[in-house]
Amino acid sequence: MPAQANGDVGRLLELLGRSSTPPVKKNNFGLGFGNFLGEAMFPKMENASLLVASSQLKELWPKETPFVFGVPGLLEEQAHHENFSRLILDEEAFYSGPWLGADSGSQRHLAKELFEAGRIFRASGRAVLFVPSPTSGPKFDSSYLKSTCTGDLSNIPSEDLEEGAPQSDIWNFLSLLVEKRFDEKK
DSSP states (O other): OOOOTTTOHHHHHHHHGGGGSOOOOOOTTOOOHHHHHOGGGSOSSSSEEEEEOOHHHHHHSOTTSOEEEOOTTTHHHHHTOTTEEEEEEEGGGGSSGGGTTTTTSTTHHHHHHHHHHHHHHHHTTOEEEEEOOSSSOOOTTHHHHHTTOSEETTOOOHHHHHTOOOOOHHHHHHHHHHHHHHHHHO
16 A cells, blocks of 8 residues: 555655665765775876776777776866866676676676766767777676777778778777787687
């Protein structure tokens, strides 16, 4: 029997469950998660990359190119930082570590966070690159995650490469990484 509006607030809240929970208020000091985790979560130099990456990509990353790791729960705040020029989503990051299962459907909150960070990057004219992995096929949220990307290194039309336009060092590095991954799989 539904609770009546006669003051049985406890019963009403019990029936409604979490949907009745009020949102957490913003703090009065303008502090975000990044303020508590420290400045290491944000780049000091311009033209940095925000990496959601596997250990392989982290180890091979060009030393002279600044980067910061994307952190679950903080990624959207990181995405707003103006010193990031690109977000890189490495599919192998979804196989282990803090982003485990982000593409599987079982960790929908991670997929939504990645999608929203991509949306923030795209809205400000910055690149979002998807780095594929040959180790497994598409998962439940693979298409959803790819849809937030401005570039998918698993699907580069040959016409785009025919022009012979010089590519950035990051693009060249990621292209070689993808080529290496797929060659090792053969």
